[in-house]
Amino acid sequence: xxxxxxxxxxxxxxxxxxxxxxxxxxxAGEITEDQFKPLRLMxxxxxxxxxxxxxxxxPYGTLSSAQMRMLAHIARTYDxxxxxxxxxxxxxxxxxxxxxxxxxxxxxxxxxxxxxxxSGNCIRNVTADHFAGAAADEVADPRPYGEILRQWSSVHPxxxxxPRKFKIAVTGAERDRAAIQVHDIGxxxxxxxxxxxxxxxxxxxxxxxxPMIAKKIRDFLPEADLLSYTTAIVRVYNLHxxxxxxxxxxxxxxxxxxxxxxxxGWIEEEFAAVKExxxxxxxxxxxxxxxxxxxxELPPRAEGWAEIAAQRKADSGFDAWLRRNTVAHHHPDYAxxxxxxxxxxEVPGDASDAQMDAVADIAERYAFDEIRVSHExxxxxxxxxxxxxxxxxxxxxxxxxxxxxxxxxxxxIACPGLDYCALANARxxxxxxxxxxxxxxxxxxxxxxxxxxxxxGCINACxxxxxxxxxxxxxxxxxxxxxxxxxxxxGDEQTSIGEIIGRGFGPGEITDAIEVVVDTYLAHxxxxxxxxxxxxxxLGPAPFKEALYGSDAKAA
Amino acid sequence: MKVLTANRLIDGEAVWLxxxxxxxxxxxxxxxxxxKAAEDLLELAARRWAQKNEVVDINLIDVVVAxxxxxxxxxxxxxxxxxxxxxxxxxxxxxxxxxx
Numbered sequence: 001x002x003x004x005x006x007x008x009x010x011x012x013x014x015x016x017x018x019x020x021x022x023x024x025x026x027x028a029g030e031i032t033e034d035q036f037k038p039l040r041l042m043x044x045x046x047x048x049x050x051x052x053x054x055x056x057x058x059p060y061g062t063l064s065s066a067q068m069r070m071l072a073h074i075a076r077t078y079d080x081x082x083x084x085x086x087x088x089x090x091x092x093x094x095x096x097x098x099x100x101x102x103x104x105x106x107x108x109x110x111x112x113x114x115x116x117x118x119s120g121n122c123i124r125n126v127t128a129d130h131f132a133g134a135a136a137d138e139v140a141d142p143r144p145y146g147e148i149l150r151q152w153s154s155v156h157p158x159x160x161x162x163p164r165k166f167k168i169a170v171t172g173a174e175r176d177r178a179a180i181q182v183h184d185i186g187x188x189x190x191x192x193x194x195x196x197x198x199x200x201x202x203x204x205x206x207x208x209x210x211p212m213i214a215k216k217i218r219d220f221l222p223e224a225d226l227l228s229y230t231t232a233i234v235r236v237y238n239l240h241x242x243x244x245x246x247x248x249x250x251x252x253x254x255x256x257x258x259x260x261x262x263x264x265g266w267i268e269e270e271f272a273a274v275k276e277x278x279x280x281x282x283x284x285x286x287x288x289x290x291x292x293x294x295x296x297e298l299p300p301r302a303e304g305w306a307e308i309a310a311q312r313k314a315d316s317g318f319d320a321w322l323r324r325n326t327v328a329h330h331h332p333d334y335a336x337x338x339x340x341x342x343x344x345x346e347v348p349g350d351a352s353d354a355q356m357d358a359v360a361d362i363a364e365r366y367a368f369d370e371i372r373v374s375h376e377x378x379x380x381x382x383x384x385x386x387x388x389x390x391x392x393x394x395x396x397x398x399x400x401x402x403x404x405x406x407x408x409x410x411x412x413i414a415c416p417g418l419d420y421c422a423l424a425n426a427r428x429x430x431x432x433x434x435x436x437x438x439x440x441x442x443x444x445x446x447x448x449x450x451x452x453x454x455x456x457g458c459i460n461a462c463x464x465x466x467x468x469x470x471x472x473x474x475x476x477x478x479x480x481x482x483x484x485x486x487x488x489x490x491g492d493e494q495t496s497i498g499e500i501i502g503r504g505f506g507p508g509e510i511t512d513a514i515e516v517v518v519d520t521y522l523a524h525x526x527x528x529x530x531x532x533x534x535x536x537x538x539l540g541p542a543p544f545k546e547a548l549y550g551s552d553a554k555a556a
Numbered sequence: 557m558k559v560l561t562a563n564r565l566i567d568g569e570a571v572w573l574x575x576x577x578x579x580x581x582x583x584x585x586x587x588x589x590x591x592k593a594a595e596d597l598l599e600l601a602a603r604r605w606a607q608k609n610e611v612v613d614i615n616l617i618d619v620v621v622a623x624x625x626x627x628x629x630x631x632x633x634x635x636x637x638x639x640x641x642x643x644x645x646x647x648x649x650x651x652x653x654x655x656x
Contacts, residue, residue: 050640
């Protein structure tokens with residue numbers, strides 16, 4: 001993975017010193033809260049319900065065991081023994097003291113990590129397919145481009161005061177595991193007929209209170225033009241994006257209000273002006289960055305094939321885990337492993353310091369020291385020999401991290417919600433926990449099959465509920481929590497926004513309502529092979545509305 | 557009825573203005589404004605405290621007092637007073653258990 005050079009080290013060290021100074025001056029009263037707030041946001045420091053929250057950047061979701069151990073150390077030393085992995089492939093700490101944050105940042109810098117630009121109206125963490133560089137179906141690894149974009153966007157002199165946050169996602173396979181069509185810029189890395197690398201470019205996707213699917217504005221952008229084209233898009237956005245209304249300030253609104261054709265015209269005009277500038281990426285630069293992401297040497301481990309067959313027979317738990325939590329690697333002797341952070345009845349996406357240390361140990365021993373964070377709030381070990389899967393599984397069991405539910409109904413995404421977040425209107429975590437408990441039985445989950453539930457505690461949609469097969473949005477109505485259900489959303493290459501199904505349900509009713517939805521699917525599906533999403537797309541909302549509301553169906 | 561709440565600058569702890577113009581870490585110690593005059597005094601206190609650098613995000617919030625217990629009307633503020641509902645071992649609620 002990318003290693004800091006002297007420039008990177010110096011930059012991050014200087015940034016830590018700068019923020020430490022800003023914190024000291026704030027505590028001494030030399031700068032006001034109004035002056036300090038944008039500065040602390042640019043360093044990933046939020047103020048939430050109970051405490052500050054620190055969001056640490058994990059670029060394109062990739063980290064080493066040393067970095068994971070540091071995250072565990074921070075959880076243990078400065079926080080309350082746990083961290084939360086987010087839908088932007090970052091980690092959040094819920095209880096740091098402002099006075100301690102400079103020390104936290106110094107610790108992070110020692111392992112080449114930081115919290116820069118994880119908040120504020122700037123370009124945020126560039127996210128990528130969590131199986132990048134490993135999945136069998138990948139055309140090319142998107143992460144070098146994630147790194148190029150990260151370097152370009154860090155403390156960008158022109159783009160540090162955008163109308164609003166800006167999120168870029170990159171994927172390198174036909175199957176979109178990075179939800180690029182609900183990002184401000186989505187990049188689909190691919191090859192043209194000549195075998196040259198480039199991107200399909202999507203603009204203007206997003207969730208929040210006005211979910212929109214991105215528009216494809218380029219079928220094939222040569223890789224050399226990545227930064228000049230991205231600069232053109234962000235420059236046009238920076239100039240024309242709305243600053244009068246915080247809720248209309250994302251680029252998706254600009255696309256919608258201007259029109260895709262006209263906006264693309266502005267972008268192309270700007271691109272033409274900068275195409276041959278210093279933003280053009282020389283082949284040598286791209287290859288130099290790509291070199292950092294060269295896959296590890298993967299020795300043949302053919303003994304795994306025979307061993308696994310026997311191990312599966314002997315251990316049904318391992319068999320289920322293999323079935324659900326491993327994915328084909330491009331090397332036949334290897335697999336990509338999903339470490340579920342969705343224990344039955346547990347808090348989605350949370351890991352204790354002990355669990356983080358356990359993952360670091362396993363990664364170092366069995367997985368070439370590489371860990372990923374997925375936007376679905378799980379962890380991934382991209383390179384594990386099949387011959388080592390049993391050992392990895394057993395080590396995960398010991399750490400309470402072997403739940404065999406990747407992609408199943410209990411693999412829920414939930415934002416922190418009203419239990420932590422100052423923006424929330426309703427709690428999301430207890431809803432996730434209750435649904436998880438209701439459907440926790442392994443056989444039942446597998447019978448239901450792939451079903452992605454995503455829960456947000458407010459309209460900001462940090463839980464990505466709009467692209468949940470079942471989405472749940474918590475709102476506040478007459479002082480109490482109410483949960484609206486949406487159906488049929490998806491964040492993959494056939495992105496769709498979920499449809500509101502009817503009036504909301506109270507906290508005591510929502511799990512039952514989800515069960516009705518699931519039972520309706522089971523009753524109407526064409527067969528076991530027809531997933532919930534496919535069944536919904538075939539059937540439409542009618543049978544679900546009927547089951548939930550009967551003939552008494554009212555508007556939401 | 558209202559109380560004044562904020563977060564402590566140095567560590568983000570949720571606090572409430574108590575009699576004697578000090579910030580308490582528990583809601584039960586809060587100075588409850590029972591009428592408009594008292595509310596106005598809390599407003600003044602808010603503006604005064606905003607000039608210092610000890611607390612941030614200062615707000616007047618609605619409460620009811622029943623059986624001597626101060627309860628916020630909004631769930632959000634009740635959660636601020638207790639801690640996360642999914643981790644009863646964390647936050648102010650846990651400290652109450654330890655103290656008990």
